Every structure is written in C-alpha cells, then in structure tokens.
Amino acid sequence: MSGTFVGMPAFPEAAREAVHDQTLRGNLRHATHTIRAKRRTAVAEVSDWAELREAGKRIKDHTLRHLDRYLVQLEESVTAAGGTVHWAADAGEANRIVTRLVKETGESEVVKVKSMATQEIGLNEALEEEGIRAYETDLAELIVQLGKDRPSHILVPAIHRNRGEIREIFAREMSEWGRPAPEGLTDTPAELAEAARLHLREKFLRAKVGVSGANFMVAETGTLVVVESEGNGRMCLTLPETLISVVGIEKIVPTWRDLEVFLQTLPRSSTAERMNPYTSTWTGTTDEDGPRNFHLVLLDNGRTDTLADEVGRQALRCIRCSACLNVCPVYERAGGHAYGSVYPGPIGAILSPQLRGTASEIDASLPYASSLCGACYEVCPVAIDIPEVLVHLRERVVQGGQVTREGNKVVLRPAKGHAAERAAMRAARWAFTRPGALRTGQRLASRTRRFHPRTLPGPGRAWTGTRDLPPVPAEPFRDWWHRTHGGKDETK
Amino acid sequence: MRVALFLTCVNDTLYPDTGRAVVKLLNRLGVEVDFPVAQTCCGQAHYNTGYRYEAEPLARHFSDVFRDYEAIVTPSGSCGAMVRELYPRMGERARAEGRGDTLATALAPVVPKTYELTEFLVDVLGVTDVGAYYPHTVTYHPTCHGLRGLGLGERPLRLLRAVKGLELVELPGAEECCGFGGTFALKNADVSAAMGADKVRNAASTGAEVLCAADNSCLMHIGGTMTRLRTGMRPVHIAQILASTEEEPAA
Ligand code: SF4
Numbered sequence A: 001m002s003g004t005f006v007g008m009p010a011f012p013e014a015a016r017e018a019v020h021d022q023t024l025r026g027n028l029r030h031a032t033h034t035i036r037a038k039r040r041t042a043v044a045e046v047s048d049w050a051e052l053r054e055a056g057k058r059i060k061d062h063t064l065r066h067l068d069r070y071l072v073q074l075e076e077s078v079t080a081a082g083g084t085v086h087w088a089a090d091a092g093e094a095n096r097i098v099t100r101l102v103k104e105t106g107e108s109e110v111v112k113v114k115s116m117a118t119q120e121i122g123l124n125e126a127l128e129e130e131g132i133r134a135y136e137t138d139l140a141e142l143i144v145q146l147g148k149d150r151p152s153h154i155l156v157p158a159i160h161r162n163r164g165e166i167r168e169i170f171a172r173e174m175s176e177w178g179r180p181a182p183e184g185l186t187d188t189p190a191e192l193a194e195a196a197r198l199h200l201r202e203k204f205l206r207a208k209v210g211v212s213g214a215n216f217m218v219a220e221t222g223t224l225v226v227v228e229s230e231g232n233g234r235m236c237l238t239l240p241e242t243l244i245s246v247v248g249i250e251k252i253v254p255t256w257r258d259l260e261v262f263l264q265t266l267p268r269s270s271t272a273e274r275m276n277p278y279t280s281t282w283t284g285t286t287d288e289d290g291p292r293n294f295h296l297v298l299l300d301n302g303r304t305d306t307l308a309d310e311v312g313r314q315a316l317r318c319i320r321c322s323a324c325l326n327v328c329p330v331y332e333r334a335g336g337h338a339y340g341s342v343y344p345g346p347i348g349a350i351l352s353p354q355l356r357g358t359a360s361e362i363d364a365s366l367p368y369a370s371s372l373c374g375a376c377y378e379v380c381p382v383a384i385d386i387p388e389v390l391v392h393l394r395e396r397v398v399q400g401g402q403v404t405r406e407g408n409k410v411v412l413r414p415a416k417g418h419a420a421e422r423a424a425m426r427a428a429r430w431a432f433t434r435p436g437a438l439r440t441g442q443r444l445a446s447r448t449r450r451f452h453p454r455t456l457p458g459p460g461r462a463w464t465g466t467r468d469l470p471p472v473p474a475e476p477f478r479d480w481w482h483r484t485h486g487g488k489d490e491t492k
Numbered sequence B: 001m002r003v004a005l006f007l008t009c010v011n012d013t014l015y016p017d018t019g020r021a022v023v024k025l026l027n028r029l030g031v032e033v034d035f036p037v038a039q040t041c042c043g044q045a046h047y048n049t050g051y052r053y054e055a056e057p058l059a060r061h062f063s064d065v066f067r068d069y070e071a072i073v074t075p076s077g078s079c080g081a082m083v084r085e086l087y088p089r090m091g092e093r094a095r096a097e098g099r100g101d102t103l104a105t106a107l108a109p110v111v112p113k114t115y116e117l118t119e120f121l122v123d124v125l126g127v128t129d130v131g132a133y134y135p136h137t138v139t140y141h142p143t144c145h146g147l148r149g150l151g152l153g154e155r156p157l158r159l160l161r162a163v164k165g166l167e168l169v170e171l172p173g174a175e176e177c178c179g180f181g182g183t184f185a186l187k188n189a190d191v192s193a194a195m196g197a198d199k200v201r202n203a204a205s206t207g208a209e210v211l212c213a214a215d216n217s218c219l220m221h222i223g224g225t226m227t228r229l230r231t232g233m234r235p236v237h238i239a240q241i242l243a244s245t246e247e248e249p250a251a
Helices: A011-019 A022-044 A049-065 A067-080 A091-105 A116-120 A123-129 A139-146 A163-177 A189-206 A232-238 A256-270 A303-307 A312-317 A323-327 A329-334 A345-355 A361-368 A375-379 A386-399 A419-432 A435-447 A458-464 A477-484 B009-014 B016-028 B044-049 B052-066 B077-096 B102-110 B117-124 B144-150 B155-161 B189-205 B216-228 B238-243
Strands: A084-088 A109-112 A133-136 A209-212 A216-218 A223-228 A242-248 A278-283 A293-299 A401-405 A408-412 B003-005 B071-074 B114-116 B137-140 B167-169 B210-213 B234-237
Touching: A011 A022, A011 A329, A011 A361, A011 B189, A022 A256, A022 A323, A022 A329, A049 A067, A049 A256, A049 A312, A067 A084, A067 A293, A084 A091, A091 A123, A091 A209, A091 A242, A091 A293, A109 A189, A109 A232, A116 A123, A116 A242, A123 A133, A133 A139, A139 A163, A139 A189, A163 A189, A189 A232, A209 A232, A216 A256, A223 A232, A223 A256, A232 A278, A303 A312, A303 A345, A303 A401, A312 A345, A312 A386, A323 A345, A323 A375, A329 A345, A329 B189, A345 A361, A345 A375, A345 A386, A361 A386, A375 A386, A375 B144, A386 A401, A386 B044, A386 B052, A419 A435, A419 B044, A419 B052, A435 A477, A435 B009, A477 B009, A477 B016, B003 B016, B009 B016, B009 B216, B016 B234, B016 B238, B044 B052, B044 B077, B052 B077, B052 B102, B071 B077, B071 B117, B077 B102, B077 B114, B077 B144, B114 B117, B117 B155, B117 B238, B137 B155, B155 B167, B155 B238, B189 B216, B210 B216, B210 B238, B216 B234, B234 B238
Parallel strands: A084 A293, A109 A133, A109 A209, A209 A242, A242 A293, B003 B071, B071 B114, B137 B167, B137 B210, B210 B234
Antiparallel strands: A216 A223, A223 A278, A401 A408
C-alpha cells in the first residue's frame, strides 16, 4: 500500500495521541454519531433489510467462489465493448501500467474520482514521481490533498477536520494548485462548497485524462458502476478523452440484476441516503459520447492470497460503505490515522493485515484494535463477521500457521513480543484444567488481600492507570459453597 | 430439573456475592441449583486473544463437568456467548484443520443447554416478576456479548421493571461498548479507558445510584472507572438486584 504508512508505530501508540486530542475527539464524535443515527433511520425504512443483507452476502460469496470464471467473462465483455483490460498483480505493477497509459496520451495531469484502490496503491505519489499531477475532485479528498494530509475515513477522508480547519486549508493552499479561494472566504458550508466548485471546474474542463475506481463491475456486460454524491464523478467519467479505471478484482458482480441489491444497501449504509445522487455506469466506449479510450486495470495486490483463507476471505465481500467505521467505538476515539492504512476502522483492521501480511508492527497490532463489541458486524450490509476475522488474525499473530503470500503457501512463525503473554496463557490453561490449582490460587489471593496494592507495576499499570482494581473477597465462592453446602447451612 | 450454576472464574474469584445471589434467587423460584466444584473457566480470554489451542482443553473440561445437567445457568453474557456461539465454531475450525469431529462432538452437548441468567429466568422458567424488592434508582447497561452475541434484548429490562421499589432510568448511548473487551483493556489501555470514561459520564448523567449489568467483567472496568472518577455511583450485577427482597435487601 501507500508508502506514507511505512514505519507506522503499533496501533496503541498511534491511537494515544488521538485519544487525548480534544478537538479531534470532538470532530469525530460529532460526525460519527450524526451519520450513525441517520443510517439507523434509513435502514429501518426498508422492511426487507435482513433479506437484502443476506442476498448481498450470498451474491458476493458466489462471485468470489467463481472469481476466475467471472474475471475472464468480464475481460471478454469489456474488450468486446471497446475497452482494454490490464492485469496488475501488485501495487507497483498497477502504478506502472497507469503511468504508461497517461504518458501515452502525452498529458501531464489527470483528474480523479475518489477511489480506494488508487489510494491503496499510492497512485498519486507514483504519478507525481513521473511528473504527472493528479487532482482529487471529491470535496473531502480535495481537502486532504490540499492539506497534505492523510485520509482518515473511507467515505469522508477529511472527517477529522472541522469547518474552520477546512477554511484555513482552502485559503492557504488553493492558489498553489490552481484557482485561489475567494477573498474573505468564511466557514459556512455553502461558501466552502462554492470555493471547491470554482476551483475544480477549471480542472474538469481542461483535463484530457480521468482516473477512477469503481464500486461494481458487471461481468455479463462489462459495465462499470460508480456511485457518488457530488457530481464530480460524473464529470471525470464523461469529459476526458481517456478514462483509466483501477479496480480491485473482488468488485465484480455477475449480472445487472445483482446491482439491485447493492444499490439499495450501499447508499443507506454509507451516506444514509435512499438513493445516492449520482450513479454513473459505462460499458467500454461509445462513439461520439464520453471517453474515446477506456482502460480497466484489474488489481490483485493481496486479494487472491486473502481469498485462499477460509475465515479471512469474507473481508473481500466489503462494499466500502464505511458503516462499520461510523459505528465503531474504537475508531471514534482513535481516529482513522492510527490504523496506518487507507482502510481504517474495523474493516481496515481485518483487511490491512491480510492484504499486507502481519509482518510489520502496525499490521500485527491491528487485529487487537477492537473490544470485539460486534457493532460493526451488526451494521455491515454484507454481513462480514468482523469480530470472527479479528480473532482469526489474532491467532495468526500469536500462533503463526499457514498463510498464502503472493500465491505461495508459507508457514508463519508466532510473532515475537508475545512470549510473556503466551506463557501466561499456558499457565492459566494449566491451572484451569486443574480445579485444585485454581482453588489454591484463589485462597492465596484471599489470604493476602490486605497487602494488595492499589496500583500495579509493569503491564498491570495499563489497568490501574485509569481504573481501580476490584477488592479481593475474603473467600472465593467455591469455599463458601463448600462451607455452607450451597447456603443451606449458612448462619446469618 | 438438574440445574448447574456455571459461575465463571472471574465471579468465583472476585464476585462471590453474585454467585450467592444467583443461588438465593433460583432457590426462591423453586429451582435446586448445583455448583459442580470441578468447574473453572470457559476459555474465553484465551480464545479471544488468539490462543484457540489453549482454549480447547478448557472447553473440553467445561463439557466434561457440565454435560450431564439439564440446564447450565451463568450470570455472564460473555461466557454464555462463548459456550453458545464460539464452542461450535471451535469444533468447526478443528474439523476444517483436518482434526476430525472429536472436538465438535465433545462440545456439542453443552451448547444448547447453556443459558445466561436472564434468559433462563424469562425463557425457561417463564417469569419476569421474580418477587424482588430494590428501592433504588437504577440504569441498565446492556453488555455487548449479551446484547449482540446472545440477543438478550428486552429480557433484563423486563425483569428490572418488575422489581418493586426500583426506578429504572434510561442510559444514554446504552448500546455503546464500555471498553472492557478482555485483554483489549490492557493492550489498548488508552482507548479502553476513554470508552470507559464516556460510559461512566453517560451513566452519571442519569442521576441513578446504581449501574446494573449482567456481566461482572464489564462492571469491574466500569466500576473501577467510577471510583477513579469519583462519581459516587456503584456497579451492581443484575443477579444481586433480582435476589434482593424486603426481608433481605441488597445494597
Ligand atoms: S466491512 Fe461492511 S460495514 Fe464495513 S465498509 Fe465494508 S461493507 Fe461496509
């Protein structure tokens, strides 16, 4: 994924700063609670939501199971419709393909529709190195780009910014990139939106190359689908002469009919809208209308490896609605940057360690970035059991085992740094399979209870830094049971 | 009916009052309850931290201890969910790893017979008014594994509403996790503490004297945060409220 994240510290350290940043906490709390409530209402309106969720899950599972077949079908239909299909095994290959395609047009700038896949591969940075400027045209994405910032949310990448901060960024940075912000810009939403509109308009009208992702690809017809709210997508997809779409291979659906399900569940889950304002579909190229050249870059980048894992593969059902982020109590407090990936929140915690592996500090810590409260699973429109995958990935971290990397089966060793924990878990298992040992430990704790400190040293400080310890009772329950025969001989 | 109390290792060691309350309550409702002394731990902490192989012998031990009872009652939503939801999954995983059916078969008998306390009261005994008396203002926090894992729904609230003298006040943001999450509380202490503090602030805003839940692990975290933040509220397990009577009132 993007080089920006190399060398990220583990999640707990990365989150610490965010937890204590009151402005950020306020911004995130306000934004996530608002969208959370709206989503709940939008979903409650649909009487067959549970069935739609199940249908979405099944369509995705079926497609993933027969992905080889559907990918070939897609390639054939896109080619038949006048498009060109490219296959990219990893980020580097995808970036090279896109760079070459842009250079072949002789252009040195592109307009972009918000796309997670191009963020994942760090396309903007790769193009920059080759002297090609990529302009983000989604409002929130523009804010991130102008602010030289990193995205912190899938759908609202600038969710960590409030209006005042956005005004600041516009006033300061817009002139560097093109049309400056209007004089005396205030932080009212209408003025900010107008400033962005004017700034972007000249880019749309000038651009000869557009770069996008896609929400769905329909195998039977070779049609790509982008859903969005601002109309910038429609501009980027129709005005340029050349359109290059970089799409993860898991974004396929077999037929148009399957879209029926997702075009209901996606907008309600993501923006809490009944229907998203713009749904653009295109099939190859059409004479006298839209781009003359269409290139589809199909991106693997760890996806087939993920597909090889029986438990983890469900992460590939994700339609990037971001409902799981909005409802996540950990995301709300840690913010998106702590996840060290363009995929933050619960989905990021299960996707990044699969796409990138668990070798780095951040990726090995992500499966633990959850209290397993299950709120994400409850809202997920394709029923990804995120807690199940988190626990599965924790096993991978502490126990090691077989995984697939770049198509090859490899055996991972248990991660370092868990030795003390592993010993403690073993010791506990030993005691818990011997009730006598447990009783001895309990009695010891009860007898020494007057000497227990209120605060603990070492790792125990993680608890007592903010919370008191419960007092240890004079006798454990089992001794009381034994002494009183289940309370029958209790003398009051 | 032969009913066993699975108290859980945490309650046995740290919260014996909860165990005594369950026994008292069930006896009052005419249920003879046994406490098989060989019981230890369901293996939840092991499983959820990634040590599934260490959890397997604990699950087998659990099944050995409890399999002959007709019902297994536990005053913990998360340990109940461990047995009901995750024991079958452990069996499936072992099968998928080519280790055959033995684990699944060993664990199968206890899965459908394990009930969280409020489920047992409402679904099996069919009571919502347990004849309790508790003259205090109470707010109820539905713990995540009870709420989303077991789907306890309204059961605890129905039981609490029937308690004489009890004034139930709604907890804002009730369904948000308190931040305990087992080893999460240690591994991600800052985020966990922030979640706990928000939960406690919400609880304090109700003006209730007592925050009630059906899981002492979460209450240990919430209660530890309450005393540290000096809110003056106290955490009480639902069993202790339901066991309380006019003759023998609980605090
Ligand atoms: S995991 Fe589910 S809820 Fe989260 S973004 Fe993906 S589809 Fe949406």
